[in-house]
Each structure stands twice: as structure tokens, then as C-alpha cells.
Amino acid sequence: MRYAGPRMILKHPIMAIDHLIAKRKYPPEKAMEKIASGKVKVSN
16 A cells, blocks of 8 residues: 555545545454454453
8 A cells, every 4th residue: 555545545535535434434343353253352
């Protein structure tokens, strides 16, 4: 993304913003596995 990211923002700004929102919406699977196994405490 180092090369394509800045170019995508200029050529397709709506798609780039949508990508960032989708990326923040769902956490990575490895983080979810750590939470499920109890290795990481999550505060509400």
C-alpha cells in the first residue's frame, strides 16, 4: 500500500475512504483470537 495508497486517494477518493472505513469496522482475526483465548483483556 506504500505505492498504491496515495495514488488511490487521488484517483478514487470515495473508494479509498470506503476502504478505510471497512478496514476499521472489522478487527483482524488474530486480535479476535487473542481476545477469545483470554490473553488480552478488553475494557468496555
